[in-house]
Amino acid sequence: xxxxxxxxxxxxxxxxxxxxxxxxxGSINILANDFPAxxxxxxTSKQCKGSADFKVTHSSEHNKIAVPALTANPxxxxxxxxxxxxxxxxxxxxxxxxxxxxxxxxxxxxxDSQLITIDGKVMAxxxxxxxxxxxYREDVLKDLGIAIPKTYEEVVAASEKIRASxxxxxxxxxxxxxxxxxxxxxxxxxxxxxxxxxxxxxxxPNINNAKGVATLNMLxxxxxxxxxxxxxHDSEAIxxxxxxxxxxxxxxxxxxxxxLLDDEGDPNITKATKLTGPATVGGGNIPAATxxxxxxxxxKNRSDADAEATFRALAHAASNKKMVADAADQAVWLVEGFxxxxxxxxxxxxxxxxxxxxxxxxxxxxxxxxxxxxxxEFLQGKESAEQALKDVEAAYISKAKEQGFL
Amino acid sequence: xxNKTFFWFFLPTGLAMILxxxxxxxxxxxxxxxxxxxxxxxxxxxxxxFGCTVSIVVDNEETSKIREAKPLGKFxxxxxxxxxxxxxxxEIKKFWNETESFGAFIDQVTNLPFYKALIFTLTYCLFxxxxxLLLGFIIALSLNAxxxxxxxxxxxxxxxxxxxxxLVGSLVLFWMIDSQGIIGANIQNLMNDPYLSLKSSKTxxxxxxxxxxxxHHSPFAFVVFYAALQTVPQEPIEAAIIDGASRxxxxxxxVLPHIYPVVTFVALISLMDNFRVFEPIIGFSAEGSxxxxxxxxxxxxxxxxxxxxxxxxxxxxxxIIGIAILLAPVLIRTWKEFKTAR
Numbered sequence: 001x002x003x004x005x006x007x008x009x010x011x012x013x014x015x016x017x018x019x020x021x022x023x024x025x026g027s028i029n030i031l032a033n034d035f036p037a038x039x040x041x042x043x044t045s046k047q048c049k050g051s052a053d054f055k056v057t058h059s060s061e062h063n064k065i066a067v068p069a070l071t072a073n074p075x076x077x078x079x080x081x082x083x084x085x086x087x088x089x090x091x092x093x094x095x096x097x098x099x100x101x102x103x104x105x106x107x108x109x110x111x112d113s114q115l116i117t118i119d120g121k122v123m124a125x126x127x128x129x130x131x132x133x134x135x136y137r138e139d140v141l142k143d144l145g146i147a148i149p150k151t152y153e154e155v156v157a158a159s160e161k162i163r164a165s166x167x168x169x170x171x172x173x174x175x176x177x178x179x180x181x182x183x184x185x186x187x188x189x190x191x192x193x194x195x196x197x198x199x200x201x202x203x204x205p206n207i208n209n210a211k212g213v214a215t216l217n218m219l220x221x222x223x224x225x226x227x228x229x230x231x232x233h234d235s236e237a238i239x240x241x242x243x244x245x246x247x248x249x250x251x252x253x254x255x256x257x258x259x260l261l262d263d264e265g266d267p268n269i270t271k272a273t274k275l276t277g278p279a280t281v282g283g284g285n286i287p288a289a290t291x292x293x294x295x296x297x298x299x300k301n302r303s304d305a306d307a308e309a310t311f312r313a314l315a316h317a318a319s320n321k322k323m324v325a326d327a328a329d330q331a332v333w334l335v336e337g338f339x340x341x342x343x344x345x346x347x348x349x350x351x352x353x354x355x356x357x358x359x360x361x362x363x364x365x366x367x368x369x370x371x372x373x374x375x376x377e378f379l380q381g382k383e384s385a386e387q388a389l390k391d392v393e394a395a396y397i398s399k400a401k402e403q404g405f406l
Numbered sequence: 407x408x409n410k411t412f413f414w415f416f417l418p419t420g421l422a423m424i425l426x427x428x429x430x431x432x433x434x435x436x437x438x439x440x441x442x443x444x445x446x447x448x449x450x451x452x453x454x455x456f457g458c459t460v461s462i463v464v465d466n467e468e469t470s471k472i473r474e475a476k477p478l479g480k481f482x483x484x485x486x487x488x489x490x491x492x493x494x495x496x497e498i499k500k501f502w503n504e505t506e507s508f509g510a511f512i513d514q515v516t517n518l519p520f521y522k523a524l525i526f527t528l529t530y531c532l533f534x535x536x537x538x539l540l541l542g543f544i545i546a547l548s549l550n551a552x553x554x555x556x557x558x559x560x561x562x563x564x565x566x567x568x569x570x571x572x573l574v575g576s577l578v579l580f581w582m583i584d585s586q587g588i589i590g591a592n593i594q595n596l597m598n599d600p601y602l603s604l605k606s607s608k609t610x611x612x613x614x615x616x617x618x619x620x621x622h623h624s625p626f627a628f629v630v631f632y633a634a635l636q637t638v639p640q641e642p643i644e645a646a647i648i649d650g651a652s653r654x655x656x657x658x659x660x661v662l663p664h665i666y667p668v669v670t671f672v673a674l675i676s677l678m679d680n681f682r683v684f685e686p687i688i689g690f691s692a693e694g695s696x697x698x699x700x701x702x703x704x705x706x707x708x709x710x711x712x713x714x715x716x717x718x719x720x721x722x723x724x725x726i727i728g729i730a731i732l733l734a735p736v737l738i739r740t741w742k743e744f745k746t747a748r
């Protein structure tokens with residue numbers, strides 16, 4: 001009886017593992033953020049795990065786990081799905097391994113454009129792109145005869161018009177939650193103004209200038225058109241605001257469009273929800289947005305056999321035409337064979353408009369952190385823009401000195 | 407208890423305390439005197455799906471050599487303690503010389519992250535601790551007076567705030583005070599101001615957190631006071647009743663002196679707890695308006711993509727010192743009483 005059961009089970013699993021990459025040994029353990037596209041990606045790579053051990057941790061707290069977990073020797077995870085910003089601490093601490101050999105050996109389907117190379121070495125393989133762009137309510141704009149905004153000045157004007165019409169009290173929304181989210185909005189807007197965060201070739205801050213002031217003033221104007229609780233709103237919260245029909249214009253991640261446009265919620269709002277590229281600001285020609293990639297990296301402190309098994313499984317997903325066809329509306333895949341759908345408009349427009357990638361600099365995390373807490377008081381109207389920027393620079397300098405960047 | 411028995415009795419606890427509290431504190435202390443080595447960076451070409459740029463990375467080969475030689479980092483002495491993100495000694499001197507009025511000076515100082523956090527922490531302690539003591543005592547007295555039959559369920563209901571995980575408790579309140587939540591919407595109605603938001607104003611956020619703190623901590627004071635009330639001898643109270651003492655006089659002259667050591671104990675524990683206020687700030691997403699010392703440590707350790715061990719260690723040490731200073735008067739007093747009692 002037991003034999004029959006085992007045979008049956010074997011048959012069952014034998015048939016479901018349709019894309020076996022013939023991995024014979026090794027153990028695979030992946031750390032990744034938690035959103036639908038990444039789940040799809042990891043699931044796809046699991047299909048080819050063969051007889052390797054396969055584990056995955058999806059967590060929105062991935063940033064907090066990554067460095068300690070990969071510092072351990074052997075590392076807890078054999079792979080980490082990272083992005084422009086989160087690869088930096090791994091690089092700073094020398095926790096990830098170059099992938100050149102593995103790409104040569106097993107990376108047949110991976111396109112050259114997917115490779116993240118640093119100093120000539122492949123450090124990560126990207127598989128999707130992301131950015132923040134505008135969402136708008138077609139019905140509201142049409143009713144009031146407002147054209148689709150192309151600049152943040154137009155966003156402000158449109159929001160004021162919507163407010164004046166009495167349709168909505170707080171027509172604009174963006175993730176302004178104090179901390180990482182708010183700092184990210186500053187980064188976008190500052191880049192849109194053509195700003196550079198550091199004096200060229202050094203880690204000296206360079207934000208206390210006219211561009212910084214203009215950035216803050218624009219953020220403040222937008223915040224005044226948002227729900228007064230904006231400092232507590234993250235991407236999830238503004239998504240809820242949108243779905244309750246309180247908002248007509250919004251800046252949000254492209255990767256969230258899938259959940260906004262799904263069948264849940266008020267069908268009228270879903271139907272009227274439209275996507276467009278990111279806005280420019282202050283007469284600039286590049287969008288006030290940053291481009292992001294998500295890709296996989298392999299831990300350095302893990303055996304070569306594990307690295308090989310992990311790479312083969314992940315490379316299977318990173319070159320999987322079936323996956324990008326099936327999950328075309330989950331993300332803007334960078335994988336060959338991806339046909340962009342209506343949900344990818346934001347990212348594609350951003351790339352066309354020449355959006356800049358998020359700065360992949362070793363000290364950028366410190367600047368991001370300083371921005372997230374020091375510009376709050378300006379938005380609350382408690383201090384001047386100059387004072388806020390001075391505070392950001394001072395806070396950054398102290399941290400950078402402690403970290404040895406200055 | 408003879409000293410020898412006490413020693414053997416205390417040994418396991420003592421060892422555990424040294425191992426899990428003493429040593430980590432010492433290690434944190436050592437860490438706070440070190441900063442990272444100067445970063446060796448180099449210019450390299452970086453390519454990603456969006457194009458290539460020339461920019462800098464940390465030179466890992468060079469860095470690992472330096473790290474191997476001195477794994478703790480660069481000795482920084484009190485450098486981290488005195489920098490702008492902590493005690494900000496230089497900045498304060500500068501403000502003192504530059505500002506014209508004392509008010510302007512205070513404004514400048516309270517704009518510094520450490521002092522901003524310290525002021526919130528102290529305000530929180532100052533409002534929450536006495537109120538917790540008072541409320542806990544009143545609840546204990548009232549419950550002590552109700553019929554025994556309903557006491558059980560009442561006690562359970564009273565200690566509920568303490569059973570609820572702080573984070574969950576604060577999240578529940580956070581949603582209730584939302585402008586569309588039950589409390590938020592009612593306050594808007596009451597004040598006749600549809601734009602009133604408890605979360606956007608700094609003062610209102612502080613008040614919310616303080617009220618939450620009182621709500622959360624009172625049950626602890628209540629439980630201890632209630633237990634202490636059971637030990638109050640009945641004879642003097644009966645005698646006082648015969649002498650015609652009012653309820654208030656009985657409490658003031660008999661009950662309070664009797665449970666006084668317990669009040670000191672609750673005050674101590676409550677002060678310590680409140681000085682480390684942290685969860686409500688996260689639960690209320692109040693980082694923008696209220697920052698505590700513990701939140702600063704958390705921020706240094708997790709909110710940045712680069713972990714600032716030195717900063718976090720320095721703030722931890724100063725939190726410990728802060729608690730010691732706060733507790734000093736109570737401790738000294740207890741010590742003196744202990745000595746006179748002998």
